[in-house]
Amino acid sequence: MQNIYAQSYERDSQFPIYEDMVNQFIRTGYYDESLLGNPITDYLIGVFGNPNIQLKVLTDKVFATIFKDHLLRFVDMVLNRVKFDFARKQAEMKGVAEAIDWSPDARWGSRDDSHSTNGQQALLDQLGENYDRFGLHSEYYRKEFDKGEKTNEEIWASINRDYQVALSEHFRDVERREIAQSGEMTLKKIEDHSEKAREFNSENGVSDGDFQQIWNLTGGLFMPHEMRRLLKLVRLQDEHPELVKVANRMGHVLDSDGTDTLEVALGNVQDLVHSSRSDIEGITVGRDVSSMLPVDKALMADDSLDDLFVYKYITGSLQNFRYKSESTKPMRSLISQKARPHGPMVACIDTSGSMKGRPTDIARSLLMKLVCLAETQRRDLYVIAFSVATRPFDTKRERPKLLDFFKNDMSGDTDATKMLEQLFDLIDCNEHYMAADVVLLSDFYIPMVRQELVDKLVEHRRRGTSFYGVQIGENPSNVWHPYFEIIYKVGYMPPMKH
Secondary structure, three states: OHHHHHHHHOHHHHHHHHHHHHHHHHHHOOOOHHHOOOHHHHHHHHHHOOHHHHHHHHHOHHHHHHHHHHHHHHHHHHHHHHHHHHHHOHHHHHHHHHHOOOOHHHHHOOOOOOOOOOHHHHHHHHHHHHHHHHOOOHHHHHHHHHHOOOOHHHHHHHHHHHHHHHHHHHHHHHHHHHHHHHHHHHHHHHHHHHHHHHHHHHHHOOOHHHHHHHHOOOOOOOOHHHHHHHHHHHOHHHHOOHHHHHHHHHOOOOOOOOOOOEEEEEOOOOOOOOOOOOOEEEEEEEOOHHHEOHHHHHHHHOHHHHHHHHHHHHOOOEEEEEEOOOOOOOOOEEEEEOOOOOOOEEEEEEOOHHHOOHHHHHHHHHHHHHHHHHHHHOOOEEEEEEOOOEEEEEOOOOHHHHHHHOOOOOOOOOOOHHHHHHHHHHHHHOHHHOOOEEEEEEOOOOOOOOHHHHHHHHHHHHOOOEEEEEEEOOOOOOOOHHHOOEEEEEOOOOOOOO
């Protein structure tokens, strides 16, 4: 029984399901109503069904960024609340599972002990108090025990089954209460932070893409001072275009056929065929903001005409171009058809004392770009920060460690031994990382490691792992070039010493 509950209510197994729901809605505006049936999906689908939210998610990238972040934080909070309650129930779950095998003394109490308690009755009283409202019916089982028509083992087997159902409903009730308490507050926070973000971006000249990089590292808190600090890091990408080149190289498509995961609407499949000289066939009406006529784009851009635009969107009366290269059939559902996806990324970042100052800022700037790339392309990004020791973390599953990385100072000597050992363990023990893109960010004043590790690096390259380097500053003695696909050079002027 414990295995069943561990699988059903373990946060790490549930969260990706809800994350996929949110990601699909943000990418396409669609959601699957057939998923209704538990409090979290009911809440999410209720949110997705709000036409104003649909419109903002599809037309406002800043809103979509904040919406996704806060909504997934809320889901994570609800799941962790259930996980906490699940942990508290372990002793009770064990007691119910073992009651079927109790000895007579444990079940009824010892006849030699006038002060003994009826263990069976005590447990049933406890279950009745906690779970009768969820359908356990403890009074019915008391009568069954009194009748004596069934064995105790048969009755407890039946209680065990009903207990599992009631416990499941209890966990759903925990979710419902958490959602009732904080669900509306989450939506208000999304609106409030989106409005503040628009003001911040306007005042500081921040693009939508740059804002996403900044917001990924705020921890869900709107802190203008910290955001301006992160903005300075993002703008290093303009000063050092090599950083963008590296990110683009890391973002290459690994599929040999040149395709990636595709969203396909079953029944309303838009089958793209070769376009004629003019692909426009005519004009229709609908809710496709990507193919609106200029007249409706003007409505969307004019704040004074917001109400009219929202009305036309909600009623499906936006004027859209109709294309020959689309053949439409009645919609039933949206699915993801698997193609070869992008592989995961690994960033090995030198945090030794020689990287202190500007090199650290450059390395952090590239990491911000890679975090954003991982979010956009739905890829895993694993970081191994190293000097002599290492500090590894998964940027998606261990976000607090990512935030800490942007606060800690660089110090210590440089030794790539432990970093490479950990990298190869990650690849060898996790098939998912065999075709990873690996980037090493360093000034490359790194002593060469023992031959065994060099041979492993060469072997992993041969098997499909890509290794890129980013050399920050000048280093004519860099001996690592033969072992990388390419080492990009990011120049900077070190401060003058007086």
